[in-house]
Amino acid sequence: xxxxxxxxxxxxxxxxxxxxxxxxxxxxxxxxxxxxxxxxxxxxxxxxxxxxxxxxxxxxxxxxxxxxxxxxxxxxxxxxxxxxxxxxxxxxxxxxxxxxxxxxxxxxxxxxxxxxxxxxxxxxxxxxxxxxxxxxxxxxxxxxxxxxxxxxxxxxxxxxxxxxxxxxxxxxxx
Amino acid sequence: xxxxxxxxxxxxxxxxxxxxxxxxxxxxxxxxxxxxxxxxxxxxxxxxxxxxxxxxxxxxxxxxxxxxxxxxxxxxxxxxxxxxxxxxxxxxxxxxxxxxxxxxxxxxxxxxxxxxxxxxxxxxxxxxxxxxxxxxxxxxxxxxxxxxxxxxxxxxxxxxxxxxxxxxxxxxxxxxxxxxxxxxxxxxxxxxxxxxxxxxxxxxxxxxxxxxxxxxxxxxxxxxxxxxxxxxxxxxxxxxxxxxxxxxxxxxxxxxxxxxxxxxxxxxxxxxxxxxxxxxxxxxxxxxxxxxxxxxxxxxxxxxxxxxxxxxxxxxxxxxxxxxxxxxxxxxxxxxxxxxxxxxxxxxxxxxxxxxxxxxxxxxxxxxxxxxxxxxxxxxxxxxxxxxxxxxxxxxxxxxxxxxxxxxxxxxxxxxxxxxxxxxxxxxxxxxxxxxxxxxxxxxxxxxxxxxxxxxxxxxxxxxxxxxxxxxxxxxxxxxxxxxxxxxxxxxxxxxxxxxxxxxxxxxxxxxxxxxxxxxxxxxxxxxxxxxxxxxxxxxxxxxxxxxxxxxxxxxxxxxxxxxxxxxxxxxxxxxxxxxxxxxxxxxxxxxxxxxxxxxxxxxxxxxxxxxxxxxxxxxxxxxxxxxxxxxxxxxxxxxxxxxxxxxxxxxxxxxxxxxxxxxxxxxxxxxxxxxxxxxxxxxxxxxxxxxxxxxxxxxxxxxxxxxxxxxxxxxxxxxxxxxxxxxxxxxxxxxxxxxxxxxxxxxxxxxxxxxxxxxxxxxxxxxxxxxxxxxxxxxxxxxxxxxxxxx
Numbered sequence: 017x018x019x020x021x022x023x024x025x026x027x028x029x030x031x032x033x034x035x036x037x038x039x040x041x042x043x044x045x046x047x048x049x050x051x052x053x054x055x056x057x058x059x060x061x062x063x064x065x066x067x068x069x070x071x072x073x074x075x076x077x078x079x080x081x082x083x084x085x086x087x088x089x090x091x092x093x094x095x096x097x098x099x100x101x102x103x104x105x106x107x108x109x110x111x112x113x114x115x116x117x118x119x120x121x122x123x124x125x126x127x128x129x130x131x132x133x134x135x136x137x138x139x140x141x142x143x144x145x146x147x148x149x150x151x152x153x154x155x156x157x158x159x160x161x162x163x164x165x166x167x168x169x170x171x172x173x174x175x176x177x178x179x180x181x182x183x184x185x186x187x188x189x190x
Numbered sequence: 191x192x193x194x195x196x197x198x199x200x201x202x203x204x205x206x207x208x209x210x211x212x213x214x215x216x217x218x219x220x221x222x223x224x225x226x227x228x229x230x231x232x233x234x235x236x237x238x239x240x241x242x243x244x245x246x247x248x249x250x251x252x253x254x255x256x257x258x259x260x261x262x263x264x265x266x267x268x269x270x271x272x273x274x275x276x277x278x279x280x281x282x283x284x285x286x287x288x289x290x291x292x293x294x295x296x297x298x299x300x301x302x303x304x305x306x307x308x309x310x311x312x313x314x315x316x317x318x319x320x321x322x323x324x325x326x327x328x329x330x331x332x333x334x335x336x337x338x339x340x341x342x343x344x345x346x347x348x349x350x351x352x353x354x355x356x357x358x359x360x361x362x363x364x365x366x367x368x369x370x371x372x373x374x375x376x377x378x379x380x381x382x383x384x385x386x387x388x389x390x391x392x393x394x395x396x397x398x399x400x401x402x403x404x405x406x407x408x409x410x411x412x413x414x415x416x417x418x419x420x421x422x423x424x425x426x427x428x429x430x431x432x433x434x435x436x437x438x439x440x441x442x443x444x445x446x447x448x449x450x451x452x453x454x455x456x457x458x459x460x461x462x463x464x465x466x467x468x469x470x471x472x473x474x475x476x477x478x479x480x481x482x483x484x485x486x487x488x489x490x491x492x493x494x495x496x497x498x499x500x501x502x503x504x505x506x507x508x509x510x511x512x513x514x515x516x517x518x519x520x521x522x523x524x525x526x527x528x529x530x531x532x533x534x535x536x537x538x539x540x541x542x543x544x545x546x547x548x549x550x551x552x553x554x555x556x557x558x559x560x561x562x563x564x565x566x567x568x569x570x571x572x573x574x575x576x577x578x579x580x581x582x583x584x585x586x587x588x589x590x591x592x593x594x595x596x597x598x599x600x601x602x603x604x605x606x607x608x609x610x611x612x613x614x615x616x617x618x619x620x621x622x623x624x625x626x627x628x629x630x631x632x633x634x635x636x637x638x639x640x641x642x643x644x645x646x647x648x649x650x651x652x653x654x655x656x657x658x659x660x661x662x663x664x665x666x667x668x669x670x671x672x673x674x675x676x677x678x679x680x681x682x683x684x685x686x687x688x689x690x691x692x693x694x695x696x697x698x699x700x701x702x703x704x705x706x707x708x709x710x711x712x713x714x715x716x717x718x719x720x721x722x723x724x725x726x727x728x729x730x731x732x733x734x735x736x737x738x739x740x741x742x743x744x745x746x747x748x749x750x751x752x753x754x755x756x757x758x759x760x761x762x763x764x765x766x767x768x769x770x771x772x773x774x775x776x777x778x779x780x781x782x783x784x785x786x787x788x789x790x791x792x793x794x795x796x797x798x799x800x801x802x803x804x805x806x807x808x809x810x811x812x813x814x815x816x817x818x819x820x821x822x823x824x825x826x827x828x829x830x831x832x833x834x835x836x837x838x839x840x841x842x843x844x845x846x847x848x849x850x851x852x853x854x855x856x857x858x859x860x861x862x863x864x865x866x867x868x869x870x871x872x873x874x875x876x877x878x879x880x881x882x883x884x885x886x887x888x889x890x891x892x893x894x895x896x897x898x899x900x901x902x903x904x905x906x907x908x909x910x911x912x913x914x915x916x917x918x919x920x921x922x923x924x925x926x927x928x929x930x931x932x933x934x935x936x937x938x939x940x941x942x943x944x945x946x947x948x949x950x951x952x953x954x955x956x957x958x959x960x961x962x963x964x965x966x967x968x969x970x971x972x973x974x975x976x977x978x979x980x981x982x
Contacts, residue, residue, distance in 0.1 A: 053307070067223035068216015070439065072388045073472040077893025080388055108216030121214040125206055128862045132694030133213030134220065134388040134439030163902035166893070168388050168440050169694045170862060171869035172901040 037101040041066070042110030056100050057081045057092040060107060068108035068137045072166070079165030082138035083107050089145045091164070108137035111144065119182040119189070120144055129178030131169030139165050143179045151187055155180065192710075192774035199713030200706040200775075201921065204858035207699045208718075209437075209692075218437040221392045221409050226465040229394065230259055232455055233309035235299040235316055236474060237291035240327075240549040240886025241338070242320035244287060244298070251315035252301055257308040259462050261316070262300045262454065264288035272457060274343075275423045278447060278666055279523075281352075281514035282344070283552060285450040291320070292340055292512035293551050294888050295477030297450045302458045302466055325886030326350065329486070329507045329546040340512055340547040350547045352514045355523035358540035358605055363492075366501025366538040370492035374577035379955045380565050381879040381976045382484035382509070382550075384476055384890070385557040386898065387693070389439020391479055392469030393452045395459035404459075405432045408452060411441045411691050412731025417723045418668065419448045424456060435721035438693035442870075443555040445693070446517045446733050447480050476896055477888045480517070481880065482557025484509040484550075485524075487569040491577045492538075497591045499577075501538040502531050502604070504569065508545045508554070516554030517733070518561045519663040519670070525562030526654055528605040530570045533614060533652040533824065534592040539604035549886045558870055558931040560734035563653045571649040571936030575943065576952060585648050585940075586622055590615060593650065609652055611914045612824045617848045618650055620910050621826040624846040630830070643833040643967075644843075645945025649937035650827075654820040655925025656739025665730065669816070672736070673727035674744035676705065676752055677810035680798040682791030683715045686748075689729010690741035691721045695927060696859045697737065701745050703855050704921060708749035709756075710776020710790050727812050735925030738855065739916075744815035746920040751811040756793035759809075762802035763788045821916050821924035823851040827868075827937035833945040838964025840942050842872070842905035847934075850912040851926035852919065861909055864930045868907050871934020873899050875942075879957045881976045 034049045041064060050059060060069045060083065071093050072080035081093040084106035111118040120140045123129065130136040139162060146153060146161035153161070158179045159172070167175060199205040212218055249261040264286040267273040274282045286297045299316050303309035326332045326340060332350035341347045367373060393408040404426055410416050413433040421428040438445060455468040470479070485508040492501040506524055510516065518525045524543040531539060556562065578588035593614040594601045600610045626633070630646050637644040660669035673689040686701055702716040720726055729741060753773065760778035761768040770781050779787030788796075797809035826848040833840045847864055854860045870878075877897040880890035890896035915922030935956065942958050943951070950970035954962050962973045 051307070061222075062225075065225070066216070067220075068218075070220070070389070071222070072390075072439075073893045075472065075892050075894060077472075078388060078898075108214075112215060117214070124214050125210040128207070128858050130210060130213055131696070131862060131866065132388070132438060132440040133209070133218050136213050137216045140214070159901040163900040166388065166898050166900060168386060168442070168870075168898070169866045171865035171867075171907070172904045173865050173906055174862060176901065 035098055037098055039100045040104045042106060050097050052096065052098050054097045055093060056095040056097045059097040060092060060105070066107050066109050070134050070137065072134065079138045079142065080135050082141045082165060084141055084145060087145065087148065089142045106141065108140060111140060118144070119185040120147070120179065123178040123182035123185065127174050127178040127181050129170065129175040135165060135167045139167065139175055143182065146179070147183055147186060151183060153183055193776040195707060195775055198706050198710065200703055201853065201855055203703060203856065205699055205703060205713060205856055207696050209696065209698045220389055220437045220439055221394065221407050222469045224394055224407050224436065226394060226396055229465040229467055230302050230304060230462060231306040231309050232300055232302045232458055232466050232468040233306060233313050234297050234451055234454065234474065235313045236478065237287065237294060237296045237298050239291065239320055239322055240294040240325040241323040242291050243323065244290060245319040245321050247299060248317040249299065252312040255308060255312040255315065257304040258301060258312045259304070260302040260458060261312070262458065267457065270457065272423070272453060275448065275453060277513055277515035278517045279514045283513035283515055285453045289343065293549050294886055295474065295551055297454065300454050300458065302462055325549040327548055327550060327882045327884065327886050329509050329548065332546040332548050340549060352510060352545035352547055353523045354544050356542045357528045359538060360540045362538040363501045363503055363540040367492040367503070370500055371495040372493040372580055374491045374493060374580040376489055376573050376576045376953065378487040378569060378572055378953065379975050380483040380485050380487060380568055381881065381956055383482045383557060383874055383878055384880055384896065385442035385444035385482060385555065386476065387440030387442055387444050390470040390472060390475040391445060391449055391451065393455050394465055394467045395455040396465040397456070397459040397463070399463055403430050403432065404456065405434065406452070406456065407434045407436060409438055409445050410435045411438070411445045411693055411733050413691060413721055413723050414689060414728050415665065415668065415731060416448060420456065423453060433723045435691050441693035442558045443482065443517070443733055444480050446555055447515060447553065449479055472893065473891045476880070477891045478551050480553030480555035481551060482555055483565060485565050487565060489569060489573055491573055493577060493581060497581055497583050497588050499534060499536050499592050502536050504530060504541045506543045508543065509548050509550065510545050510554050511548055511550040511552040513552035514545065515552040517556060517665070519657060519665060520667065521662065522561070525556065526560060527562045527566045529563050529607060529654045530566035532603045532607055532609055532654070533594060533650060535594050535598065536604050541605070550882060556734055558867065559928045560653060560655050560657065564932045567651045567653060567932050568936050570651060571940065575940045579947065586618065586627060589618060589648065589650050593618070607654060608819055609822045610819060610917050612652060612822065612850060613912055613914050614650065614824055617824055617826040617850055617912050620912065621828040621846045621848045624908060624910060625828045625830055625844055637832065641835070643835055643945040645831050645833065645941045645943065647829045647937045647939065647941030647944055649933045649940065650825070651933045652822045652824045653929065653932050655735035655823060655928065656817060656821045657734055657736055658740070658817055659819060660816045668730065670730050671814055671816040672729040672740035672744050673812060673814045674741060674748045675727045675812040676748045678752060678794045680795050682711060682794040684711055685717050685719065686745065687719045687726045688741045688745060689727050690732045690737040693732060695732070695737060695863065696856070700855045700859060701742070704742060704745045705749050707921065708746055709753055735927040738923050739821040739919060739925050740815060740817055742923060743817060743920050744813045747815055748811055748813035751813060752809060755809060756790055758802065758805055759793045759796045760788050763792060763796055818918045821852070821919060823849065823924040823926060823929050825849050825929045825933045827933050829937040829941040831941040831945055833942060833963060835967045838960035838962070838967065840958065840963060844908065845905055846908045846910065847930065848910040848912060849926065849929055850914050851929065852916040852924035853913060853922035854911070855923060860926050863927045864909055865907055867928060867930025868934045869899060869904050870931045872904060872938060875935045875938035875956055875958055877957050877959060879976065
């Protein structure tokens with residue numbers, strides 16, 4: 017892939033540099049030729065057409081673009097795609113299996129943890145990383161873990177409840 | 191047997207949201223997610239300066255970038271008579287600058303290319319030569335006789351004043367002040383704020399030369415108004431314009447206006463014969479699209495010694511930026527500012543307003559409120575707070591004396607609004623009880639011994655939500671009603687479409703609940719669609735908390751039309767006359783013989799298979815609803831804070847919200863709206879503001895300068911409800927989406943003031959950042975106006 021939209025230019029202009037990267041996205045290994053300046057968020061959204069990852073601010077300020085990079089939350093709007101070379105990326109599309117939603121997804125629906133839905137994928141991935149390292153968080157733990165993610169609709173109270181709901185469900189399941 | 195309404199997801203059920211199923215999977219469909227074949231990308235070059243004459247624009251180098259398809263400037267638009275467009279307040283606004291730039295961030299040129307990276311590369315190669323002019327950044331400067339004229343493009347505009355406007359009765363108000371024992375005064379600034387939905391604005395324009403049809407996917411809260419506006423501006427026939435508003439990542443008023451980017455993208459699509467996508471970055475969104483507030487609020491109350499309010503005077507000075515582009519009903523120049531004090535029994539009132547042009551971004555949108563009512567209620571509750579102090583009265587007692595009593599409804603306010611229902615005193619009592627008001631004085635004393643300052647702040651208000659009626663309310667002449675269309679299929683499933691447009695409020699869930707309530711069709715059997723002007727009935731869209739008051743009423747009314755037709759079919763099926771048919775939820779039966787009946791689903795099937803003679807087949811209808819009045823929800827918000835006098839940092843110890851929005855369709859969603867609104871109130875009270883330096887540079891052009899609260903800062907809320915049904919709404923509901931944003935800020939500010947006013951401070955203007963609070967506590971003096979920023 018040389019451009020963001022494969023259907024338009026079939027080859028890069030002569031002087032556009034490209035670099036080959038291999039990135040595992042939601043468990044699937046992808047090898048791509050990309051411009052070194054391409055941002056990870058754009059590779060995910062336009063290149064791989066996984067549009068669940070949103071871009072809200074372009075400056076690491078809002079967290080809508082949060083994905084997991086080798087299991088840790090990263091704001092993909094300020095990560096170059098080449099920096100993900102050889103790594104694993106998890107997006108919202110990788111949260112649920114074909115049969116089952118992740119308890120975090122269920123929690124957000126159950127506790128009305130979303131309204132417009134734009135911040136939700138980033139919120140859920142930040143929460144996922146929290147629960148992996150701390151399966152029994154306090155309310156303050158949750159608020160701190162999500163403090164890099166902005167929501168303009170909910171006022172956070174139900175998001176916090178959603179994450180605590182998921183934590184409890186996961187503890188019961190394990 | 192009648193159905194159990196809660197089990198079928200009817201009214202009152204905290205039904206989990208239908209739309210969540212796609213959002214939690216990352217399968218929403220926002221504008222930027224849409225990809226059309228052959229789609230090109232547009233980026234806009236914006237002015238780096240606030241006020242300048244454009245001496246030249248050189249686009250040669252931009253054209254030479256491989257992958258660039260088109261470069262546009264003001265000349266490109268002017269040649270097609272599109273350089274200027276009308277605003278929603280009957281002014282004009284530049285689509286792209288031709289002569290001058292009038293605010294930082296104004297559109298100067300655009301590049302259309304194969305991908306956004308190429309377009310941005312090309313933008314950097316456009317050379318614009320500016321001759322900088324002095325910038326006006328507030329109304330005081332605008333009023334100076336030496337001030338440069340912001341709108342020298344307008345014939346007959348010889349000053350920077352946009353309007354003088356007044357409402358109310360000056361004479362009787364003057365008399366009230368002459369008779370007053372005490373006159374209380376307050377002088378406030380409500381700083382400029384930006385709604386900042388997490389999704390920025392954008393569109394994809396797709397003009398098809400073969401059919402002549404223009405389709406625009408657009409982040410808009412009001413697709414039908416946009417269709418009308420595009421028809422006017424672009425002179426395209428209305429039936430050849432299709433506006434599609436897909437999933438919206440929030441709106442809060444920011445997505446009501448027509449922005450230049452939309453118009454430029456449309457022309458770009460016509461010229462390139464390709465779909466053209468334009469999506470703002472965050473800086474563009476913050477510096478160029480509709481802001482809220484930016485108004486100075488000055489007022490006085492005439493008071494009797496015993497606490498009775500005799501009269502109210504108010505003067506507003508508003509800063510509208512370079513173009514008067516407020517989205518508001520035509521009759522009112524400063525929105526519904528005159529709804530101030532609607533909750534109180536005030537015999538006489540007079541409001542004067544002046545509006546000014548400055549070299550700042552235009553907008554004046556209703557940021558999560560019904561046309562300037564946020565400013566109106568903030569003024570009201572800060573004024574009430576100051577007046578109670580001036581009288582030496584208890585804050586709650588002073589409000590109790592003056593709140594409109596339950597037996598006074600319907601009540602005509604001094605400015606002419608008709609409030610129709612409420613239990614104001616009860617709401618206040620519940621809130622005071624929940625916060626522990628009775629023991630607060632002791633608590634405050636005890637805290638002082640620890641060196642901490644406790645404060646309690648009350649905000650009680652009713653606000654006008656859900657415009658129309660259409661006699662009084664229109665936008666650019668289009669009357670403010672709304673609509674719904676319901677089609678019941680033969681298996682008893684249904685599709686409902688309305689003229690509103692959800693942007694997170696959950697219409698797909700709640701509209702189905704209204705239909706379930708009216709027809710007994712389970713909510714899960716009803717799909718709801720909005721936002722496509724080719725399929726949705728005409729409506730004025732979603733803002734001003736008008737969806738439930740207007741479109742929601744239309745949903746109930748269309749369902750009732752369906753039920754009336756189903757009744758005829760039921761009579762036919764049961765072989766009795768229609769007069770002998772009774773209705774219970776989901777079912778018609780024969781009077782006196784409840785066993786003998788048919789379900790609504792039976793009637794639906796018969797509508798397509800067994801229709802009585804003389805009745806047309808099918809089971810579908812539409813309804814246009816013109817509300818007889820606004821709806822008047824009431825809220826009592828009480829906040830308790832602790833201020834650290836050594837740092838000026840304040841923490842919310844407890845926040846109690848008692849909301850009466852009439853009948854609640856989905857209590858879970860109502861509470862979600864209240865908590866979200868309170869957080870925006872907290873944001874404005876504590877940190878969220880946009881200011882400008884002396885040269886007109888916007889300070890607040892990204893999320894590092896423009897602070898939004900996160901989960902860490904945001905307090906928790908305790909919610910209570912009171913239900914006083916709206917007397918004129920078909921299901922008794924009132925608006926709720928904006929109450930908390932409107933009434934909330936004063937609760938926070940009053941609480942902080944209460945904590946520090948023993949130092950002699952009367953007012954600290956928002957945002958109450960620690961340094962401002964610290965300054966006030968240390969000096970005992972007011973801290974007023976927007977935080978000043980000095981240029982280098």
